[in-house]
Amino acid sequence: MLEKEIVDSISIETIRVILNEADITYQHTKTWKESNDPEISEKKRIEELYENPPKDGRVLCVDEFGPLSIQLHAGKGWFQEKHPDRLAATYRWTQGVRHLFCALDLKTDKLYGHNKASKKHQDFLAFLKMLRRRFPRSERLYIILDNFSPHKHKKIREWAEKNNVELVFTPSNASWLNRIECPFGPLRKFVLDGSHYANHKELADAIQAYLRWRNKDKKHEAILREQKKIKVA
Template identity: 45%
Template sequence: MREHLLAEGTVAELSRETLRRILHTGGVSWQTTTTWKASTDPDFIPKMRRVLDLYDHPPDDGRVVCVVCVDEFGPLNLQPRKGKAWRPQRRPSRQRATYTRTSGVMHMLAALDLTTGKLFYRIKDRKRWIEFLDLLKALRARWPGEKLYLVCDNFSPHRLARVREWCAANQVELVFLPTYGSWLNWIESEFAALRYFALNSTDHRSHTTSRTPPSPPTSAGATPAPNPRPTSRSTHRSEPGPVTRSKLRDKPLGRRTGSWPWPPYVGRP
């Protein structure tokens, strides 16, 4: 920036330290540019408030209710994934390069239980309405006597008539997000953590191994044992508990209290 200002004649002389102080005083920093799609849904505000109200205040109509966020994660293909890891200085880890991938892709159909914070999932090679309905039936079997509120996006298999008819007949209410409002789905934050902690820096050679959470390194001859990845004392949640939201109801969804347990997909419906 200093060179640009001098070349354009904006200033006669400017040191790097002076420029740094000016930017710091003005609250200007170098930031990443990303994309953002604003919702075009005319009912965005009512739908958003409906979803956030379910998060904060599950319905209390005399019946036991369960609020579950549902979505698809993927596609999961077999390729080396970049990431970060502790390494000796000037000795970064390197992944192989792949140009031909013949093993196909898989998809995760997942459901986040906001009461316990647990993420249930299924791995399928397709994500049609058939697979989605199978997931809903499994969730119905897991909570047989409860009214289910399923928060989901507007993916066409979610809105199919057969799916909605089955939901109406089995005490399952689909709560659709506003158009281009998938960020309101709480499960998206879990997917981000899943990608960062479980997928990055991996190079799985088969879909079978890609479903197995990594074990910590052990000494020669030792038997690997399941062990959660370390988390800071301020974010670790020792006991499963309800997911809570502390932001104002009309503000964008914030991060939930506590960290997701490792592995997050501890059960399958």
């Protein structure tokens, strides 16, 4: 093996030295998934709904955020004290998890969310019924969602047909087509980062407070942009 310059193992530091001597820098690479869905052409109708919003209704992007657990969440902040509080590296997971059902209304850019203890088809159906009550029944709802099995449950499909709702599924390995993914970043930053909630009710209240603020005051986007410009000396 040594004659062929092949070794059983090698350290990262040795690799770094070898690359440095060859004037080669180590680079991270990014990857993406190509959808192999046989119905991808048909399902890409989502892009048409984005570019040409339907006149007979509105487009709602739906997905689940979580699971949410009661634990310490690290974050960034400015501290006046020389020794800011430290976060414990361990915690006891005693209160189970919750799942946040979210919907983004593309017509108004409003974000709606409901916390549930599970994400079974019954929970998803209850969330859809809540969305349906928000808008006139004459207005057709185009629900964009991924291929999570509860989304395709027979009862979900039957309810959609009876209530002027069309379920529009993303192609396999192409959940990025769902625009609901975009608001999840700010939601995590404003609600979870640097937090330590006592229980799920406190966390749920914080989520609803954020949603009310976001839907009322669009300055949150400018705040995020400014935060990215801040650099620690």
